Amino acid sequence: MKNKKTAVFDGLLGDNTVLSSLMVISPVIMCGNTLENAIALIYAFSAITFFSVVLGSFVPKKLPYAAKIIINAVIASIVYIPVKSAAGEFFPEVISRVGIYFPLLAVNSLIVVQSETKFSRMKRGSMIASLVFYILGFDAVMIVTAFVRELFAYGTIAGRLVDADTLISGLGLPFGGFIFLGLLCGLYRKLRSASGRGENKSGGDGNVSGN
């Protein structure tokens, strides 16, 4: 029972989407440099992933693996359409700034691969609970990354100027995103092993090795 509970919460800390599995890292690296971008991406990622995985869970399990992957991707591409229209209302400026990373959220590994290799093997109730925590795991990393990068790269928090003495402008650029995410990933692993949760020897599942 305890293990079942832990598995449901895994997506938030124990098996974080970004820091453990290194999934959906390109939007974090490229667009996770301001809180404004982060909030728009969190909205899009959460909405697209949640509805796509839940709808994808109704796809018959007997279908071949490739067919299920394609159907999951098609479902996500359809879910993307209303999500983008709503985003155009709420975050009109951010949409153009985020550019190609917005549609790319619809083909993220959580939807295309994990829905098949992980979520489809769960009962629908636990699957939805687990999915919510995986989404929250991504959201948390996005917020932390965007907050730190915006503060130290531009000296602002959510666009408001703050009294920051030292600015590292490179942190707002792609290479800054790579380096910051690498350091955050190392820190996460250190904390995880310190808390006794052990370490994934391969450095994360990155589970797209095909079935």
Next chain:
Amino acid sequence: MFLVTEFVTLLATNLILTQALGTSTLFIAAGNKKNLLWTAITITIFTSVGSGAAYIINVLLPDGLADLTLLFYTLIIGAIYVLLLTALYFAGSDSFETTRKYVHVSAFNCAVMGTLFTITDRADTYPELNTFISFVLSGAEAGTGFILAAFILTAAFRKLNSAKVPHSFRGFPAMLVYLGLISMAVYALR
């Protein structure tokens, strides 16, 4: 000199080093030279054929239906996915179990879909690039860029995974920092 210029251009337009597209796939592929080669070849097929098909969709799709672009690109990649699996099955059913995993890894990832969107964006900015040939060549270039980035990562793969690297930073975290440093050098080239 020509080769050096081409090499620098390939680095400066590299989708992984400049746009972080396909980084996770790269990390998986870089661990094994055979995986690396086959994944890179498969991704190049997807990006080249997919880009050609993306051009046709861009031409046929009315401006008012631009939101459907992702759906059509997904259908294209899905069709290539099925065709490639079928071709591999008939080419050698014994090796199919081994080869099909590269197709699964390469089909739906940011490297392939990101290439289609990047090329389309570039063609919108520079109308002279809005031709079928240009799309296919750009797709092939993106695949070649993936191979280049993979070789750069493979060169340091053992060291980044060695016991000399602190346990928490061994593997993925060290590889991310390493890619960040290469990306910084590429940024300076642009």
